[in-house]
Amino acid sequence: MIKVDLQYSGLKDLKTEISESKIIEIHNMIQNKSGRGNDFLGWVEWPETFDKEEYNAMKQAANQLRSKIDTLVVIGIGGSYLGARAADEMIRGLNHIDKVKVIYAGHTMSSTYVAQLTKYLKDKNFGICVVSKSGTTTEPGIAFRRLEEQLISQVGLVKAKDLIVAVTDASRGALKTLADQKGYQTFTIPDDIGGRFSVLTPVGIFPLLVAGVNTDNIFAGALAAKKTLNANDLSNPAYQYAAARYLMNQKGYKAEALVTYELQMQLLNEWWKQLFGECEGKEGKGLYPTSMVFSTDLHSLGQWIQEGTRNVLFETVIKVKTPVLDANVPVDQANYDGLNYLTNKTFHEINSIAIEGVIDAHVNVGKMPNIVLEFEKMDDVQFGYLVYFFELAVAMSGYLLDINPFDQPGVEVYKYNMFKLLGKPGVK
Numbered sequence: 001m002i003k004v005d006l007q008y009s010g011l012k013d014l015k016t017e018i019s020e021s022k023i024i025e026i027h028n029m030i031q032n033k034s035g036r037g038n039d040f041l042g043w044v045e046w047p048e049t050f051d052k053e054e055y056n057a058m059k060q061a062a063n064q065l066r067s068k069i070d071t072l073v074v075i076g077i078g079g080s081y082l083g084a085r086a087a088d089e090m091i092r093g094l095n096h097i098d099k100v101k102v103i104y105a106g107h108t109m110s111s112t113y114v115a116q117l118t119k120y121l122k123d124k125n126f127g128i129c130v131v132s133k134s135g136t137t138t139e140p141g142i143a144f145r146r147l148e149e150q151l152i153s154q155v156g157l158v159k160a161k162d163l164i165v166a167v168t169d170a171s172r173g174a175l176k177t178l179a180d181q182k183g184y185q186t187f188t189i190p191d192d193i194g195g196r197f198s199v200l201t202p203v204g205i206f207p208l209l210v211a212g213v214n215t216d217n218i219f220a221g222a223l224a225a226k227k228t229l230n231a232n233d234l235s236n237p238a239y240q241y242a243a244a245r246y247l248m249n250q251k252g253y254k255a256e257a258l259v260t261y262e263l264q265m266q267l268l269n270e271w272w273k274q275l276f277g278e279c280e281g282k283e284g285k286g287l288y289p290t291s292m293v294f295s296t297d298l299h300s301l302g303q304w305i306q307e308g309t310r311n312v313l314f315e316t317v318i319k320v321k322t323p324v325l326d327a328n329v330p331v332d333q334a335n336y337d338g339l340n341y342l343t344n345k346t347f348h349e350i351n352s353i354a355i356e357g358v359i360d361a362h363v364n365v366g367k368m369p370n371i372v373l374e375f376e377k378m379d380d381v382q383f384g385y386l387v388y389f390f391e392l393a394v395a396m397s398g399y400l401l402d403i404n405p406f407d408q409p410g411v412e413v414y415k416y417n418m419f420k421l422l423g424k425p426g427v428k
């Protein structure tokens with residue numbers, strides 16, 4: 001469940017500020033697949049309709065791979081890597097000691113990063129999951145060439161075949177052809193699910209299975225969201241959030257910062273930024289999505305939030321009710337640091353009190369509007385729920401802006417320029 005709390009947003013009753021019939025009309029457009037970009041709405045039914053046979057095959061392949069490696073390199077960019085990383089970091093944490101470590105490539109062309117990664121992998125038993133829907137994206141393409149060659153030179157051609165899995169389109173694209181020709185196992189990204197909506201497809205699920213994450217629970221969370229976020233009007237929390245951010249934009253706000261107090265949700269923030277940035281930033285419209293992690297950023301951007309330029313940015317604060325794990329502040333009889341007054345509270349209690357204090361400072365003193373999204377726990381079930389919640393919200397808020405939320409023509413511009421400058425055959 002997610003509760004949308006608008007008491008600090010400065011918005012009045014949503015129903016008096018936005019036409020509920022517009023919300024119902026857009027809800028029907030999403031469900032009936034009748035709006036712009038309607039061939040990319042496969043994610044709406046996906047928590048129910050995902051291919052169970054392929055899921056079982058993925059579980060088998062992931063178990064086999066997991067038994068052979070200590071490191072999985074996920075190669076992909078944008079929607080082809082952010083979801084898996086967001087889930088892995090949120091669920092397993094940043095310093096876990098589980099068997100398989102997941103690291104990422106193909107999201108940067110930094111030669112230093114690639115060379116350092118190559119060095120790091122020299123004495124590792126690593127496997128590769130290469131992900132690209134189009135199969136033609138340069139960044140993951142060249143990273144895969146580099147690491148595929150390294151893997152083959154470390155373990156030989158025959159063993160390498162069992163350590164490489166490709167996730168790509170069913171039939172199109174260079175990656176599909178390459179994988180088929182070289183005998184690598186492939187899993188499919190459905191045609192009607194775009195990159196940034198693909199975390200619950202093999203794009204996110206296969207790497208997470210290899211990591212040992214409970215993906216059944218992720219699907220259970222997504223299904224619960226699909227079932228509970230089904231109202232066609234403003235009683236639907238996903239639509240409340242969409243409507244609230246749309247209204248903030250109408251009132252002149254240009255940017256929204258997603259704020260988390262949980263360090264391991266930093267990558268969820270990055271996933272959210274991609275989802276909202278690529279869906280809405282078009283035709284001169286859309287809030288600029290940015291993000292912060294508190295307390296870390298309270299000691300840097302916190303100054304700007306409290307006293308900087310007003311009426312440009314608002315915060316959307318994620319509040320987690322119950323911690324997965326908690327920790328105490330130990331009693332120290334000497335009490336030289338004067339912190340014994342905190343020993344009757346846990347870290348989570350102190351963090352929660354900080355949220356209250358910060359909201360009060362930002363909203364009441366700093367005149368910085370806050371939307372608060374409250375949810376129960378930072379676990380696998382909640383991850384699935386969050387994904388569906390934000391996907392539904394962005395579909396609603398994109399359609400409220402009257403744009404196509406499901407394409408990314410702006411991203412194609414740089415891709416084309418790069419192909420041209422690099423002399424890709426056939427590109428003029």
Ligand code: PA5
Binds near residue numbers: 077
């Ligand atoms: O959301 C999107 O469609 C993009 O962010 C893509 O995921 C990203 O550009 C990577 O594309 P591909 O998977 O084709 O390599």
